[in-house]
Amino acid sequence: MPKLGESVQEATITKWFIKEGDRIEEDEPLFEVATDKVDSEIPSPVDGIVKKIFYPLNALVPVGEIVAVITTEDDDSSEKTNEVVNEPEKTKVQEQKAKAEPVTVSSAVQAIEEKPVVQSEETKATRFYSPLVLSIANSEQVSLTELETIEGSGLNNRLQKKDILNYIEARKSGNSVKTPSTPNVQAKETPAPAKVSVSVSASDQIIEMDRVRKIIADHMVMSKQVSPHVTAVVEADVTNLVLWRTKVKDEFASKYGDKITYMPVFIEAVARAITEFPLLNSSVDGYKIIMHKDINIAVAVAKPDGNLVVPVIKNAEQKNLVGLTKNMNQLAEAARKNKLGVEDYQGGTFTITNFGSFRNLIGTPIINQPQVAILATGSIEKKPAVMETPTGDAIVVRHKMFLSLSYDHRIIDGALGGAFLRRIADILEEFSINREV
Structure with a gap:
């Protein structure tokens, strides 16, 4: 399962284009996947024959898991090759087969619960365990209780193969084993959201969330649990910007073939402000701050079905207003037609969402993890x-808007967040009405 975005850890297989035994060519579609961000066809990386499919339709598969095996040789040549491989190669082949061997998660969990090494109170898994990890735990008699105490090196404390193998080796040698007691902010599993009891009357309508809405709901709850949100608000006078757009919009469309909206100007202002406040272009990994070199601005776009997608404008600081306009319009149009590719969602480092498109004055948005603002x-x-005039103060009509910034208080303090937001407002207020198209 390929990585479909920086914050995407799993995807649902919605369609198989092939079946076991089929021959497939390189770049032909293998299967279709869906996440909260994108629906995409995954092409075959090689020519060959589909030997095994491990996951059925509608299976939710973690990123990095093997979903199918394709051989690039026919059966006869493959068997002959296997007969003459040396011992190291045999070991490698066996390891690959073991990794690819499918394991039913529910049955594996049940198995290690039924044969615990350490008897304890009933334990339930609080995080995801891959089939490979559960298979190793089952064969090595590691109980679910023990699994829950092992610190994972993956994202959000996810337990990886090397973690459980290190634990087993340490247990055999009698050494102490590292557990989540080591300080690591992101390694601590967030508690499951509380369920609220709801009374339902005969006239009420019950609507099941669709797949995308469920994923969005989980992602939003996770973001609020992971990041302590703070929201700051400023009001900006954008009169010059409004007058400039009114003056040049027809000329711009005629000259470049694209409609100029306010969003490319907002993107330009944010990218410029980030170059002055680079910490806003970061991610948090435990107690480490990852400052991204590229400024990739994600912009929330509403789809006809009511869901939001967040395509990314890469290297926004390197593009002029014409380039940002063309890039933004192309992504928005593709999003509305459900034509965005996987690469269009990847690599975002900062997000802009436009409450104004719905004539809302102010919003307190939720951070798009793993970003920080x-x-x-x-x-x-x-x-x-x-306004002050040479003859004294005067009341005049101005075009104004509110800008609100939600930021991660783990690394962004009020002074930094407030200064960054004020800088964006200043850039917009300084926009020249005489700017060339």
């Missing part, structure tokens, strides 16, 4: 404002 842009409205 998200900007919400409100609607632009005419308002009376007091």
